[in-house]
Amino acid sequence: MSVVGFDFGNESCYIAVARAGGIETIANDFSQRQTPSCVAFGPKNRLLGVAAKNQQVTNLKNTVVNFKRLMGRKYRDPHVTRVLADLPNTFVETEDGGVGVKVQYMGEDAVFRPEQLTAMLFTKLKETAEAALKIKVVDVVISVPCFFTDAERRALLDAAQMAGLNVLRLMNETTATALAYGIYKQDLPAAEEPPRNVVFVDCGQSAVQAAICAFNKGKLKVLSTSWDTTAGGAEFDRLLTDHFVAEFRTKYRVDAEKNARARLRLATECAKLKKQMSANSTRLPINIECFMEDKDVSGYMERATFEEMAAPLLTAVGAALRRCLENSGLATSDIYAVEIVGGGSRVPAIKGLIEQVFGHSPSTTLNQDEAVARGCALQCAMLSPTFKVREFSVTDLQPYPIRLLWETGDMEIFPRNHEVSFSKMLTFHQVEPFTITCKYSGDIPYPDPFIGSFTVQNVTPGADGESQKVKVKVRINIHGVFTVASATLLERVEEAPAPAGDATTTPMETDPAAAPAAEQGGPAADGTADGDRDTSPPSDAAMETDAAKPETPADSKEQGDVKKDKVKVRKTELPVETVVPGMSPREVGSLTEKEGQMIASDKQEKDRQASACPVWPGYITAICTEQDSKNAVEEYVYDLRSRLQDDLAEFERDEVKTSINAELDTTENWLYEEGEECLKHVYIDRLADLKKLGEPIKNRLREFGERPGALEALSASIQQCDKAVNAYRADDQRYAHLDTAEIEKVEKHLTEKRQWLDKNLGTLCNLAKTQDPPTSAQQIWAEKQAFENLVNPILNKPKPKPPKVEEPPAADKPEEKPAEKPADANMDVE
Structure with missing residues (x-):
């Protein structure tokens, strides 16, 4: 059984697995831990993750x-309208009012739902996990924002089903972070002691979330959550992008709003600038060559100015944090610590807000990018029978109040911050089928509060025409989804007592109460029935607290002689017709089949390319089609340009980087002009020319990282050999069996290798990062291996075996007497 956790983010995803x-x-097939939440369509196949982003x-x-923000939403939703305004794709309204994106796929127009795009991304994550684990992946735990509504959670479950995944739990991102934090803590207070309250703030790309959790030994309980979907990292990026669009429009007379490609490049650079401002308070530049109309553009921004621009967003973040503290009912003195995760948590202004609201400096003990995925994998291991995990219960909460409505009344069945998962049993008195409508009450981030309608069928009047008692079990399951788990008709049947000695059986149960029916149409007299919290794995059992009243003397008098008859209750399960937003099971099945066909088509195209590829000499990878060759050149241009400003910046001189960037810009323009339609070998030659520029710089970076380890390993081998020689000279018995000639041979090799190391070590230590190393890390490892091959056979030479001692003649040996048999024949003597 697979134990995998997916952190499904708006911008990128992470995969965590549980191993021994x-x-x-x-990491994915690009050796990156994060996989972009990106799906692209081509003339012959799909591109997913990193390949699509490139x-x-x-x-x-x-x-x-950004299709995560469209899950379970309607096309005319104001939230959807705001998201679509920033996307360059063509969107249409589907027949059921949902969102569809129109693309060119396999040479034809195609429309895909956000659920299908999510399923495609899950397919990629599933393949990555299977490649790492070497087993088929089916069971997973997937993260969701804590503010996701019922419709959005159902849409995510549908997407996972299309990808062939069995979701053990949809876990709130803040809860997953809390689990990753608390399960390793050994100093949590005991169950009878006051809990340790910890705040978790997740500043993601699409929203800011906060949760306050109470920890005891082996126990986690979420006390409150809050969020703001208008103050995520994307909003800060958009703020910077709009600022420079306006600046460049005035300064260079170019309008990026009219060029989607230019705006995308600007947004990418603004995201990098935001990260740089988190670490630097000085004035920072932004430079883009050949931005539009063959014009290079540049600008400046400093942290103080940016924070002034972002004041409304920061105010919204602070309000969300204060709301979380107020809902928990705690004071700042009750808070033990504040943990922050997410890319936006690195912004100094947000850190200052956190300290201002909660009175604690934010801590970064958790991995800010991978904590959610690790928490999901831990939850999956807890639900898996193949892993033994320390007992640690997780109690989440429902952020929105849920109300039930029926023909004669309504009731708030699950108040705000009610624990999840949870079941409740309700009693209705009806004479005909009836419908329960479930809605959210209060403020929710969704224009339609409707959750679903549930019609209990096959309800008929009793024999005397009176209403029948119907038990309806409602629950919020482990995914945070509301369901009507069951409906049971309870019929009271009176039977004459059986004669003495007649032991007949009946499927009916005795009703010791025989209480009169309540008023028709309403639930049980107490209105709400208590329930029991579900455990992991979830149990459908619920506690029924609306049991009938005990029999009174007045009831006995009215019954007269009938009291000797037995009153029994016959239970009949009733069908429940469910109507909820989203796709029907038939639609999900059809789209699952379509996803399988696209997976097969992608595999077929990949196999075709692999079989048709010639083997090219050198470092150039074989590229099979003209489109793939062009994409390879394009990916290399963007990758090298980005890395020259990032990890490769220190490994090449500025003047050389300028010339390389000019060549990259020339190649990029060529791709969109005369290089739009070329033969495969033209793209391959172009890629070879670019690699002559970029690969030496990448090699310096690689050597810079690998060289210290290689030198340390060689030095350790020399030191170990030197200790062995000195031990021989000190008459160490471990080496007494070695000849002097052998030790002299070892000393000769030792001297040669030490001289070689000293010579190269001085050169390499004084080597500038922009210079090619005269000796590679691979050569150092080869020298180490050659040295050990020469000296280890001598130093590890086994000692000669001691001479055998002759045994005395057989006649001199004492005669061995056979063991006597015990008196008990059933006892064996060993």
Whole structure:
């Protein structure tokens, strides 16, 4: 059984798996831990994750991002309208009022729902997990924002089903973070002691979330949550982008609003600038070459100015944090610590707000990017029978109040911040089928409060025409989804007592109460019935607290002689017709089949390319089609340009980087002009020319990282050999069996290798990062291996075996007497 956790983010995803050594975040086929939440469509196949993101600029209309924010939403939703305004794709309204994105796929127009795009991304994550674990992945735990509504959670479950995944739990992101934090703590207070209250703030790309959790030994309980969907990291990026669009319009007379590709490039650079401002308070530049109309643009921004621009967003973040504290009923003195995760948590202004609201400096003990995925993998391990995990209960909460309505009344069945998962049993008295409508009450981030309608069927009047008692079990399951779990008709049947000695059986149960029916149409007299909290794995059992009243003397008098008859209750399960927003099971099944066909088509195209690829010499990867060759050139241009400003910046001189960037810009323009339609070998030659520029710089970075380890390993081998020689000279018995000639041979090799190391070590230590190393890390490892091959056979030479001692003749040996048999024949003597 697979034990996998997916952190499904708006911008990127992370995969964590449970192994014998603990929880591990795995890398994808590009050796990156994060996989972009990006799906692209081509003429022959789909591109998912990193590959889709790399060609986003050139395939803008057919590359889709930000679809997580569209899950379970309607096309005319104001939230959807705001999200679509920033996306360059073509969106349409589907037949059921949902959102569809129109793209070119396999040479034809196609419309895909956000649920289908999510399923495609899950397919990629599933393949990555299977490649790492070497087993088929089915069971997973997936993260969701704590503010997701019932419709959004159902849409995510549908998407996982299309990808062939069995979701053990949809886990709130803040709860997953809390689990990753608390399960390893050994100093949590005991159950009878006051809990340790910890705040978790998740500043993601699409929203800011906060949760306050109470920890006891082996127990986690979420006390309150809050959020703001208008103050995520994307909003800060948009603020910077709009600022520079206006500045460049005035300064350079170019309007990026009219060029989707230019705006995307600007947004990418603004996201990098925001990260740089988190670490630097000085004035920072932004430079983009060949931005529009062959014009280079540049600008400046400093942290103080940016914070002034972002004041409304920061105010919204502070309000969300204060709301979380107020809902918990705690004071700042009750807070033990504040943990922050998410990319936006690195913004100094947000850190200052957190300290101002909660009175504690934010702590970063958790991995800010991978904590959610690790928490999901831990929850999956707790639900899996194949892993033994320390007992640690997790109690989440429902952020919105839920109200039930029926023909004759309504009731708030689950108040705000009610624990999840939870079941309640309600009693209705009806004479005909009836419908229960479930809605959210209060303020929710969704224009339609409707959750679903549930019609209990096959209800008929009793034999005397009176109403029948119907038990309806409602619950919020482990995914945070509201359901009507069951409906049971309870019929009172009176039977004459059986004659003495007649032991007949009946499927009916005795009703010791025989209480009169309540008024028709309403629930049980107490209105709400208590329930029991579900455990992991969830149990459908619920506690029924609306039991009938005990029999009174007045009731006995009215019954007269009938009291000797037995009153029994016959239970009949009733069908419940469910109507909820979203896709029907038939639609989900059809889209699941379609996803399988697209997976097969992608695999077929990949196999075709692999079989048709020639083997090219050198470092150039074989590229099979003209489109793939062009994409490879384009990906290399964007990758090298980005890395020259990031991890490769220190490994090349500025003047050389300028010339390389000019060549990259020239190549990029060529791709969109005369290089739009070329033969495969033209793209391959172009890629070879670019790699002659970029690979030496990448090699310096690689050597800079690998060289210290290689030198340390060689030095350790020399030191170990030197200790062995000195031990021989000191008459150490471990080496007494070695000849002097052998030790002299070892000393000769030792001297040569020490001289070689000293010579190269001085050169390499004084080597500038922009210079090619005269000796590579691979050569150092080869020298180490060659040295050990020469000296280890001598130093590890086994000692000669001691001479055998001759045994005395057989006649001199004492005669061995056979063991006597015990008196008990059933006892064996060993």
